[in-house]
Amino acid sequence: xxxxxxxxxxxxxxxxxxxxxxxxxxxxxxxxxxxxxxxxxxxxxxxxxxxxxxxxxxxxxxxxxxxxxxxx
Amino acid sequence: xxxxxxxxxxxxxxxxxxxxxxxxxxxxxxxxxxxxxxxxxxxxxxxxxxxxxxxxxxxxxxxxxxxxxxxxxxxxxxxxxxxxxxxxxxxxxxxxxxxxxxxxxxxxxxxxxxxxxxxxxxxxxxxxxxxxxxxxxxxxxxxxxxxxxxxxxxxxxxxxxxxxxxxxxxxxxxxxxxxxxxxxxxxxx
Ligand SMILES: [Fe+2]
Numbered sequence: 625x626x627x628x629x630x631x632x633x634x635x636x637x638x639x640x641x642x643x644x645x646x647x648x649x650x651x652x653x654x655x656x657x658x659x660x661x662x663x664x665x666x667x668x669x670x671x672x673x674x675x676x677x678x679x680x681x682x683x684x685x686x687x688x689x690x691x692x693x694x695x696x
Numbered sequence: 697x698x699x700x701x702x703x704x705x706x707x708x709x710x711x712x713x714x715x716x717x718x719x720x721x722x723x724x725x726x727x728x729x730x731x732x733x734x735x736x737x738x739x740x741x742x743x744x745x746x747x748x749x750x751x752x753x754x755x756x757x758x759x760x761x762x763x764x765x766x767x768x769x770x771x772x773x774x775x776x777x778x779x780x781x782x783x784x785x786x787x788x789x790x791x792x793x794x795x796x797x798x799x800x801x802x803x804x805x806x807x808x809x810x811x812x813x814x815x816x817x818x819x820x821x822x823x824x825x826x827x828x829x830x831x832x833x834x835x836x837x838x839x840x841x842x843x844x845x846x847x848x849x850x851x852x853x854x855x856x857x858x859x860x861x862x863x864x865x866x867x868x869x870x871x872x873x874x875x876x877x878x879x880x881x882x883x884x885x
Contacts, residue, residue, distance in 0.1 A: 639773075641710070642710075643712055643773055643774065644713035644773075644777040645713075645777060647776070696797065
């Protein structure tokens with residue numbers, strides 16, 4: 625699930641003398657739970673099958689980390 | 697207290713993209729004979745040594761922290777832009793799993809820093825001889841680092857750091873001599 629909503633980013637210092645091709649924007653996770661102190665009742669839910677695969681019942685708390693996303 | 701200057705003790709330039717070298721440099725960052733061990737050892741011993749040698753320990757401890765910063769700069773520059781795959785290739789896969797792209801106080805094998813690397817024996821001669829040994833071991837570590845590094849710019853900084861260890865060793869030897877001078881001194885109170 626693509627949710628740039630749950631990501632932060634910053635521009636690290638890049639030196640003209642960096643030995644490796646520089647990464648100009650670094651991204652990190654701001655997971656959904658840090659924006660919710662108490663879960664509201666009645667949130668939309670995945671189907672039971674999908675919830676089993678995703679590890680959460682609620683799309684709102686699914687931040688969808690993946691290798692392909694290439695955060696690191 | 698300390699006055700911090702926002703620059704390195706000696707310039708650090710990295711010429712080659714070689715994350716494997718970062719792994720080796722960690723030995724001198726968080727290893728048993730590394731700069732962190734040195735700094736913490738002297739910083740702690742300085743309180744209880746004879747007054748004549750407090751200043752040497754204080755000054756060298758301070759300098760070791762500036763060396764630590766140089767090592768950190770090298771390691772950071774060599775790893776900050778590496779992909780997880782490149783880190784695995786460089787032998788830093790376990791480091792990445794535990795620390796991501798952060799630096800950490802651990803040796804080249806990933807063993808975390810421990811206070812058991814250093815000692816405070818409550819005996820000025822025992823402590824100073826440990827300090828002398830530590831400097832010689834740090835000097836030797838820099839030699840082997842220079843031997844495995846083919847980056848002339850990194851090696852320039854490493855050579856600087858290595859020479860500093862010689863001088864530190866000498867200062868600690870002189871400290872021992874100062875304490876030996878206390879023998880037979882007739883003190884009239
Ligand atoms: Fe030293």
